[in-house]
Amino acid sequence: MTIVLALLVLNLGAGQAIEVAAGEALNVTTSGGAPEVVLLPGLSGCAFGFRNLVPQLEAADLQWAVIEPLAIGGSARPENADYSLTAQADRIATVLDRIADRPVVVLGHGVSASIALRLALRRPDLVHAVLAIEGGPQESAATPTVQQSLKWAKIVAKVGGGRLLRNRFESDLKAASGDDSWVTRFTVRKYFCHADRNLPAAITALRAMAQANEPQALRDNLPQIHCPVVLMNGGAPHRGGLSEAEQNTLEQGLPHFELQTVAGAGHFVFEEQPTAVAQALVKLAVTELAAAPQTGSSSCVQ
Numbered sequence: 001m002t003i004v005l006a007l008l009v010l011n012l013g014a015g016q017a018i019e020v021a022a023g024e025a026l027n028v029t030t031s032g033g034a035p036e037v038v039l040l041p042g043l044s045g046c047a048f049g050f051r052n053l054v055p056q057l058e059a060a061d062l063q064w065a066v067i068e069p070l071a072i073g074g075s076a077r078p079e080n081a082d083y084s085l086t087a088q089a090d091r092i093a094t095v096l097d098r099i100a101d102r103p104v105v106v107l108g109h110g111v112s113a114s115i116a117l118r119l120a121l122r123r124p125d126l127v128h129a130v131l132a133i134e135g136g137p138q139e140s141a142a143t144p145t146v147q148q149s150l151k152w153a154k155i156v157a158k159v160g161g162g163r164l165l166r167n168r169f170e171s172d173l174k175a176a177s178g179d180d181s182w183v184t185r186f187t188v189r190k191y192f193c194h195a196d197r198n199l200p201a202a203i204t205a206l207r208a209m210a211q212a213n214e215p216q217a218l219r220d221n222l223p224q225i226h227c228p229v230v231l232m233n234g235g236a237p238h239r240g241g242l243s244e245a246e247q248n249t250l251e252q253g254l255p256h257f258e259l260q261t262v263a264g265a266g267h268f269v270f271e272e273q274p275t276a277v278a279q280a281l282v283k284l285a286v287t288e289l290a291a292a293p294q295t296g297s298s299s300c301v302q
Contacts, residue, residue, distance in 0.1 A: 015028045015029030015074065016028055016029075017075075018099075020091045020095065023078045024076055024081055024091065025076045026069065026076075026092075027067075027068040027075045028068075028095060029066045030063075030065040030099065031054070031057075032063070036102065036105065036285050037057055037062050037064045037104060037105045037285060038064070038065050038066075038092075038106045039064065040066075040068075040092065040107060040108045040109065040113075041066070041068055041069075042109035042110030042112045042113075043072060043111050043141065043206070044173070045072065045268075046072065046191055047073055047074070048073075048191065049109075049191065049271060050270060052270070052271070052274040053274045056275065057281065060285075062282065062285055065099060067092055069112060069115060070091060070205075071083065071202070071205035071206070077198070077201045077202060077204070077205040079201070079205075079208070081208070082212065083205065083212045084212040084215065085114050085118055085139075085140070085141065085212075085218075086216050087212075088112075088118075089119040089121075089123075092115065092119050093119055093126055096126045097126075103128035104126065104127065105127075105128050105281055105284045106127055106131070107131045107133065107277070108133070108135060108136075109133045109134065109268075110135040113133060113134070114139075116132060117130060117229070120225045120227050121225050122216075128284070129227050130225075131230050131277070131281060131284060132232065132250075134232070134234065134240065134241045135242065136242065137218060137222075137246050137250055139214055140210070141206075142209070142210035166188065166192050166196065169188060169192055172239070173188065173191070173268070175238070175239040176239045176266055176267035176268065177236075177238060177265075177266040177271075178234050178265045179265065179266070179272045182268070182271045182272060187271075219253060222249070222250065222253030223255060228256045228284060229257050230259075231258070232260045232262060233260070233261050233262070234261075234267055234269050235265060236263070236264050238267055239267070241266075247259065
């Protein structure tokens, strides 16, 4: 690893703010060149979460970018923005129009997998393939886990319980993991730091996400997504992830779909087994669309 890359990994998340609309700026971290792989953290994530993944992309000579959607990580949290997943996809497209010079492989984690699929639907010229990690067919950010967390966060924030909220966040990360050894005080602090700087704004933005109306349904339009889509799930028992019905929705709706299960991992596969994620991204980046996986194929990564 070069010294420059080492410093970048240590400070991953301190990217540049790219304004996509008035008062709406997304935090973007790049390897320097036009990206071939784009990483979208989920609602509880941030660019820092990919610190063990990006060196492996560099080792494979792939340029990358981490784009944090509005109100995620270091991106802005305006109170009155459109927080629908469709609007989030359009913001990602605006950034890619500026920094990319080719279709990219997009990794989306959790709810951001739905953002990645909406991007592929609305701007197929920008997307070469999608790697959806434990997410995909959601029509709203208001998952049961988000609704429960939002209710608890509002109660704790009223009594000034930032430490209590951080402890709850740590417990949730561990419950969502197959191997929770990555969940340390340091990683929790790095994951939580952006929201912790302004908890009321973070809670307001999360509430707006949960209440947003989608102008375009994803599930009905899955057959219109023609790029390869790989769904990667953690194989260990853990909280979160997709139901069997949601997996079936992707398998039945997408023309080119593959399911990969990573044994021993939970919801945060890129934290628990980053090599498996890197291998999937490299494969998608170098595979031509004509060689896309057949509908319904599956594999298990040991």
